[in-house]
Amino acid sequence: MEAGRSSSSGAGLSASPPASKALPFLQNNRLPVAVRLQPHRDAFQQLCEATPAYQPLLARLRTEYDAVIMDLDARIQELVALRQQSALTEQRHLQEVDRLREHARNEHASATVHVDDSRRQIREQQHRIADLEAQVQRLSDELVLESERGRNEKAARLLMVNRLHQYSAEGLVATPSHNLSGSANAALHAQSVNLQASPLPSGLHMADSVIEAELATLQLKNQQLQTELDRVVTNFREAVTVRDPQMQQRLLEAENNLAAARLENHDLHARVETLSSTHEQMKARMEREAKLLLTTQVELARVRQKLEAAGLEDVAFLCYTRTF
Numbered sequence: 302m303e304a305g306r307s308s309s310s311g312a313g314l315s316a317s318p319p320a321s322k323a324l325p326f327l328q329n330n331r332l333p334v335a336v337r338l339q340p341h342r343d344a345f346q347q348l349c350e351a352t353p354a355y356q357p358l359l360a361r362l363r364t365e366y367d368a369v370i371m372d373l374d375a376r377i378q379e380l381v382a383l384r385q386q387s388a389l390t391e392q393r394h395l396q397e398v399d400r401l402r403e404h405a406r407n408e409h410a411s412a413t414v415h416v417d418d419s420r421r422q423i424r425e426q427q428h429r430i431a432d433l434e435a436q437v438q439r440l441s442d443e444l445v446l447e448s449e450r451g452r453n454e455k456a457a458r459l460l461m462v463n464r465l466h467q468y469s470a471e472g473l474v475a476t477p478s479h480n481l482s483g484s485a486n487a488a489l490h491a492q493s494v495n496l497q498a499s500p501l502p503s504g505l506h507m508a509d510s511v512i513e514a515e516l517a518t519l520q521l522k523n524q525q526l527q528t529e530l531d532r533v534v535t536n537f538r539e540a541v542t543v544r545d546p547q548m549q550q551r552l553l554e555a556e557n558n559l560a561a562a563r564l565e566n567h568d569l570h571a572r573v574e575t576l577s578s579t580h581e582q583m584k585a586r587m588e589r590e591a592k593l594l595l596t597t598q599v600e601l602a603r604v605r606q607k608l609e610a611a612g613l614e615d616v617a618f619l620c621y622t623r624t625f
Contacts, residue, residue, distance in 0.1 A: 338370060387601050394597050398590045405587050
């Protein structure tokens with residue numbers, strides 16, 4: 302009968318019955334194993350005292366039972382500590398991954414804002430470059446027109462000067478070019494008409510004073526016309542001399558502005574490339590952190606399988622699951 306009780310107790314430990322029926326000490330698994338098993342130890346002690354004939358056998362069984370229970374308790378405590386450490390490690394990894402993801406999202410948002418600003422600035426610079434190119438083209442066209450007009454006016458002035466020199470050398474007066482002033486043109490034309498309409502004296506009896514007076518009048522008119530022509534030519538040359546440097550200066554300023562705008566546009570393109578590279582680096586870092594988290598989860602599963610394979614799939618694993 303006593304042996305039957307002992308064998309039934311050993312069978313109960315090896316079969317791992319449900320904790321609610323066969324192992325009531327697991328109902329309160331927050332307590333140490335020694336405290337939870339104390340009622341059973343007392344009952345076993347009473348059994349030993351009630352059966353003196355089986356005391357040596359029961360004492361040996363109690364010793365082995367205590368050793369197994371202590372070893373089981375140590376393994377359970379080790380398992381609990383390992384589980385706590387794994388949970389803390391996983392929590393730290395999750396917090397780090399969340400922090401890196403938040404940082405990556407912020408960096409991505411900032412990079413997106415910078416890229417949008419850079420693209421907007423690039424569009425503005427492109428519009429400015431187009432405006433400057435149009436301005437340069439317009440100034441170039443104006444410069445060509447001014448140069449052409451200046452050459453035409455210069456040719457007309459030189460032609461008029463040559464004609465006046467020719468008329469002065471021959472002692473004749475012709476109708477001047479329309480480029481002279483109105484008063485000088487009218488005076489010269491009236492003098493020519495008077496000379497053509499007045500009859501010459503007959504023979505060689507014309508007085509020398511009359512001829513000299515006519516020649517003096519012609520020379521005076523010629524000098525007046527030459528002075529007026531020189532003034533017009535001088536004014537034109539001054540206008541051309543002043544106009545050309547201004548046009549050249551405006552053209553040079555426009556070209557400098559165009560070069561500066563192109564340089565700024567190049568800098569903006571470089572900045573966009575840098576921001577895009579930073580964005581790609583942050584994406585790669587997030588992928589590495591995700592792989593690290595996956596590796597940690599696989600390692601935790603492997604440790605759990607290892608502990609289960611060590612023979613703790615019965616009472617130890619039940620205590621392990623109830624502890625958490």
